[in-house]
Amino acid sequence: MTTPTVHPTLPAGKMRGGTIKRNLLSASTVIFVIVLALVGTGTTYALLNSAAAIRGSTITSGSTSVTVNGGTHSTVATDLSLLAPGESTVAPVTLANTGTTPVTVFVSSATVDSQSHGLADFLRLRFAPAEACVAGSAGASAAPLVGFTTTPLPLQTGASAAYCLEIFLAADAPASVQGGTTAFALILDAHQVPR
Structure with missing residues (x-):
């Protein structure tokens, strides 16, 4: 006769401690990388922009008479x-x-x-x-x-x-x-x- 293997079950909503820590660590790493990428992009974007105005131009059309x-x-x-x-x-x-x-x-x-x-x-x-x-x-x-x-x-x-x-x-x-x-x-x- 064989003995059935019993697996302990956790109540709904609970996970093993190691899995939760790994998931939190992975999520925080992804968030950190995204924030770092956005900060780097914003800085680079700001360094490459420039604007200048040209003033004082007057254009006069010709005439036919x-x-x-x-x-x-x-x-x-x-x-x-x-x-x-x-x-x-x-x-x-x-x-x-x-x-x-x-x-x-x-x-x-x-x-x-x-x-x-x-x-x-x-x-x-x-x-x-x-x-x-x-x-x-x-x-x-x-x-x-x-x-x-x-x-x-x-x-x-x-x-x-x-x-x-x-x-x-x-x-x-x-x-x-x-x-x-x-x-x-x-x-x-x-x-x-x-x-």
């Missing part, structure tokens, strides 16, 4: 009353760059404000640099007033340039446009040239 015959809006006087088919009249125009940046300037559109006898449909324009503004001096080919545009031309900061606006009555204009009038505007755009 172009005048037409000395103003931001200009009325160019032309006499179309004696204009016959195939003939032209001219008006000098001076553009000036009064801004702080170089620009390109171009006619972006033409608008007809009023007309009679359908005259606007038979007007042709030229707008180009010209030292002397006389018929034929604009050099560029004439284009219809409606939808008129030009290619960009450079205009440096502080510079001015002479242009010639030439207005033609088309050679094939019918007799019905006789005595007609037209009021129109050319819209000039100036775009900054990137540096």
